[in-house]
Amino acid sequence: MALLPDIIARANTLLLTQRGHLFPWAPVFLALGIGSYFAMLVEPAPLLLVAFAATSVAAAILALWLKSGPAPVIWALALLAAGLPLAAIRAHLVAGPVLTNRYYGPVEGRVVGLDRSASGALRVTLDQAVLARLAPKATPRRLRVALHGDQHWHAPQPGERVLVTAHLSPPAGPAEPGGFDFRRHAWFQRLGAVGYARTPLLLLEPATKGSVARLRMDLSARIKTALPGERGAVAAALMTGDRTALSADLLRDLRRANLAHLLAISGLHMGLVSGFVFALVRLMLAAVPYIGLRVPAKKIAALAALAAAAGYLLLSGGNVATERAFVMVAVMLVALLFDRRAISLRAVAVAALVVLVLRPESLLSPGFQMSFAATTALVAVFAGLRDSNRLARGRLGGPLTLLLSSAVAGLATAPFAAAHFNMVSQMGLLANLASVPLMGAFVMPAAVLAAVVMPLGLEAWPLWLMGQGIAWIMAVAHWISVQEMAVRHVVSPGSHVLPLLSLGALCVILWQGRLRWGGSVLVALGLAGWMQSERPDLLIAENGSLVGVVTPDGRALSKSRGSGFVAGVWLENDGAPMPQEEAAALWPAHVAVEQGALRVIAGKKAAAGAWCNKGDWLVSNQRIEQPLPCQVFDPKSLKQTGSIAVFDGAEGPRIETARQRAGDRLWNHWVWQKEFPLTR
Known part of the structure; x- marks a missing residue:
């Protein structure tokens, strides 16, 4: 009996050594709970969800009452238990009708999104859809149509009500068992049907004037008029999120050079815009001593940067990656307002918690995994160098810091990029070293200046400057992409590999003391599992x-x-x-x-x-x-x-189906017909 008190005492001592370093573990345990929901093969029963929610609340109350001792362990239990019902609630909140059979006929709806397919075809996302012979309650909330053939009759704009004759079908399941589940992705995007049209798309009603979507497209058109060609297409993508003018060749070059992240309005762009505005406002206040000595310049600059980030979020369309980036930047700027350290693992943890609570499904997305992997690794490495007084200074400080940050971010995101895209950019570090500094020091500041002076009609010069930087980045991407050794293709890992790698890396980064190196065992197991990945015969x-x-x-x-x-x-x-x-x-x-x-x-x-x-x-x-x-x-x-x-095996063939791997979940077609009848 004396063994149990001794174990408890040792555990308490171990937790005391981690004091002040446990909060960054909060999103990890919440993510484990969310991941358990998506790993289930059947939809959890309501009673089970209630039990987990009650357990989470009870554990949180107990942890608040205890305050110390085993409280961190109980908090971990509370977060772990909260993840399952949180993800389930989100899945039910976005639930909507999904097409169960093929459909051919007139499709009417309002344009809410524009993008391009992998083949380069323009795609329109519609809501408020009307489908012939389909009951309103069986009509998907959103659907997406790729436009093929001659479409010169009308260029669709967000907010317009349009009509087209299209072939529609339910969102496709995994291309192979255990692969990317587009049905699940479409479910959380509220997409209930996808398809294509070869007939012209016709305008029924114009877009409402003054809408944000219309403003975005008008701004994009002005940018592409002032800066024609590929440079204007890239500038429009960076400033408004409009990627419809980007060519397939340019996208291929950027992916092979590991520069595709420069087009996604994410943490890099949001950080550059808010950082530039913060520095500019603070410099302007400091330039006037009478004002700079009498006002909290840093807090005013933080408020201005927060407003700029919010405006960028609104102007760029507010997609999931941009929302995630805004949350991360907002957390850091709010920390400055309250005189806290802006860049810390606690700030990263708060941002991750906010994102996971608002969109639990983002845990499965490459964007979430790669952005938080890079941010966590960068903050941990530079915090360690700062605490040990080893940060590079002097003339070589800037180049060495740039080299280190690019290397750390590249290493942190490489496993996720390889697992999701089956490709490792072997010259990506070189491409980023040649492009990212220009993006931060030249391209994005010019974009901010262009946006500021655009109401005055003076955007031509800032956009021209922006175009020079974009031309350099495009040249770097093309040169890298045509090299024989530019990329290396890798086999897809098993479903257990990324969780093992992630948990192992988090143990090394977040845990304090020698036990942290136990995480390297998990990393080794993950890499070994990847090397032994089995492909179907x-x-x-x-x-x-x-x-x-x-x-x-x-x-x-x-x-x-x-x-x-x-x-x-x-x-x-x-x-x-x-x-x-x-x-x-x-x-x-x-x-x-x-x-x-x-x-x-x-x-x-x-x-x-x-x-x-x-x-x-x-x-x-x-x-x-x-x-x-x-x-x-x-x-x-x-x-x-x-x-x-x-x-093929020694005991005969082993057959796996997508249904066995994905389970009977809300988003799978064998469940849909029970929920939404097809006829009026």
Whole structure:
């Protein structure tokens, strides 16, 4: 019995050594609770959610009453228990109808978003939609249509009410079991249908004058008029978030050079804008001694920077990445108002808590993971150098600090970029060293000046200066991207790898004392798991339209055209991307399965005359109506399983389905039809 008090005493002593360093762990435990919700294979019952919420409240009250001793452990329990109901509440709040079958016909709605697809087609996001033959309560709240063909009749603008004849379908599930779940992503974006149109988009009602969206697009048009070409497209993306004029070639160059983050209005841009305004206002106040000595210049500058950041958030469209960046900057500026240290791990933790409470689903996004990984690593490294009085000073201080910050941010974000995008930019450090300083010292200050003088019609000179910096960044991106060693492709890791890497790195950064190095064991386990990642020997798309088989020369695909997105995802996840035509050329004449052969057919005529032998596997993109003696994978069966992965083993093939990996959740199509009827 004496053992238990001794363990408790040792635990209390251990917690005392962490005094003042435990708060940054708060978002970690909240994230673990949120992650447990998304890892579940069935939707948690209401009673379970109530139990977790009650446990969280009770634990928080107990921790407040105790104040010391085991209070930190109880706070951790409270946050862990709060994550599950918090994520569930958010998932139910965004719930809405989702299309359950294909739709072709007139689509009417209000434009609320514009972007471009991977193929470069303009996409419009609509709300207040009206679909023929579909009941209002079964009509998705939002839908997205890619515009193909001749669309010179009308250039859509946010706020307009438009009409188009479109093909729509439900959001697609994972391209392979365990892969990126677009259905879940679309659910939290309130997207209930996606599709395309080849007919002209027509204007029904113009946009309301004075709306923020209309102001953004007018501003974007002025920027592109004053600064034509690719430079104007980049300037518009940086200032207003309008990326519709960016070319596919430029985006490819930026991704290969690890400079794509310069286009996303995120922490870097928000920090540069607010930092420039803060420094400018403080300098202006200090330049007048009579004012500078009588007013709190730093706090006034912080308020001005906060207002500038809020205006930038509003002007840039307020997407999720920009909202996250604004929260991080706002926390730091508010800390300055209350005479607290602006840049600290506590400030980063507060920002992470705010983001996770407002949007729990952001935990799964690459943007959240990469931005907080970079910020946490940078704050920890420079805080350690500051405390040890090792910060570089003198003439070499600036270049060394820039080199160190780029290296730290690159190393911190590299695992997440590789896991999500299957690519490591091997020359990314060089590209960032050549571009980021110019972005901070030249491009963004010019953008702020252009925005300030634009009401006076004087934006031409600031935009010209901004364009010179953008031209340099574009040149760097293109030069890096054409180098043979620019990128290295990697295989997709298992679902356990990133959590292990993240927890291990957080232990090293946040824990105090020698025990912190225990986190390196978790990092090693994560890297070992990544190196042993297993890829499926056979993949079947969720509609039966594409099949991929591993061969000695790489993954062979069943057709050279069509299902290009799925084909690209499979090849990238293999860590060996290639053109679909080349992968189709690898298709073998005979593919053996356990007791027979794999047969792949396409089209209604082939499906009507389909045949197979016992033990064969038959894959068809059309329903097979007649009974057959073999295993059939057609749209009817795949609709209930999703995409399929097959792994060869000593004991026979192991089959995994997207439904087995994703579970029966709110956002999956096998649940939708129970919730939202299709007919009036």
